Amino acid sequence: MTWNWDKLSEYLQFPFVQYAIITGVLIAFCASLLGVTLVLKRFSFIGDGLSHVAFGVAAIAAAMNLSNNFFLVLPVTIICAILLLRTGQNAKIKGDAAIAMISVSTLAIGYLIMNVFSKSANISGDICATLFGSTSILTLTRAEVWLCAVLSALVILVFLIFYHKIFSVTFDEDFSTATGVKAKTYNLILAVIIAVIIVLAMNLVGALLISALVIFPALSAMRVFKNFKAVTICSVIISVVCAALGIIISIVAGTPVGSTIVVVDIAGFVIFSAAGFITRRF
């Protein structure tokens, strides 16, 4: 253990490690904020579908040799989020089918494009990185850290401003609409926030694992706490702690960042489930 501590403190001197931890924590913070809403509105699928969209667009960007794909991925994902939410609101055709369709298509098209057009020598490596999170979190530049920080701050600010509205729209959309709360507008805001979070989180854990980052902290918190405020605060804390732990473990043990964070989140879920079980019993 002492050896690891030495190694760790040595690593923590490096700016790229500091950047990784700062952005990781910020992204985890944002991702957990909307977890409750996503779980309860049955939007978890949207999160999943959107991450596939983001993957597809990232693949296209890679094929086009864009150095910074961010400005292509973000707007496209936001547009898809809005479209998916629209279909989800029409009770006639449940959103699930539409989401499945969009997510599978973008996944397939993305993979195809990467294979056909990519000039990279290591295609499967690239794809693996996009799906499961690359080491890119460790190679962030100062500018990218700033971009992440600014976007995270925006997400947190919007969430704080609309906190009560998000609660009401999630709890009972009909009542909100009937009493003059503009539920449609807030759903739109939610969709945009979700899209931003997903694009951010893709840097951290990769397209396939985003849902875990969003949902696990909320589910863990819901095992123990019974009101919205406590659940929100608790899931933020869980998420941040797990992300920081995950990054540190992955650096020390040399494991992939994304999956390590998710495994720590799963461990958190197990612990909170046990805690919830015990508090309910005694």
Place this chain on the structure above:
Amino acid sequence: MPQLSCQNLTIGYEGKVVVSGLSFDVNAGDYLCIVGENGSGKSTLIRTILKLKAPMSGKIFTESTGSTGNTGSIGSGLMPNEIGYLPQQTVVQKDFPASVREVVRSGCLNRCGLRPFYNKAEKRIAEENMEKLGISSLAKRCYRELSGGQQQRTLLARALCATRKLLLLDEPAAGLDPKVTAELYTLIGDLNNDGTTIIIISHDICASVKYASHILHIGNRSVLFFGTKEEYLKSETGRIYANMSGGKS
């Protein structure tokens, strides 16, 4: 000028007409009781008035604004943020983490506008309404873990927080014990005396007869009666219905 006026309204779902030829006025301060069999379209009517669904044809006018047609919000004379609503059923997801206080306070949201947090007055209104409905002691409990009647009272407290002019209640007494039911009707009566317009769906003919000023009786696909309570009790429909339901005629 009536606060709310429906003219030749036809309501239904996806081309299937539930009730047609609905024409009635509600003036400020009225207490309108909507009665009718299960499935006659009472809840559908309320949802249509609230713009939660579009009418199939016909118009809904609100005070001073004129028609709002099939789209648009309730007009400026009666803003949606002056309406309180108690739905018949709320589809709340299982294990939604919400305390009673959080749910009741969310009724005040339409007063906030763009302000992100509740102010002192709104928090006080929420506490008062919880007090009125006897759920203050439950304030910290999880909404999902309450009994049906306790949940109903929570939603009612929320509706009271939301209203200033018009209160629409869809079977508020469902699942409440007799004592609370009686208190509830008294409470609604008091609100009405203070000037709030009440539109209520109820199967409780005794309470309707005692408190209502107007009755709308919806039958199979058409309106059987609309008028004041006194006229209703003299009419054929009213006598039959009141006797059948054991109300005094």
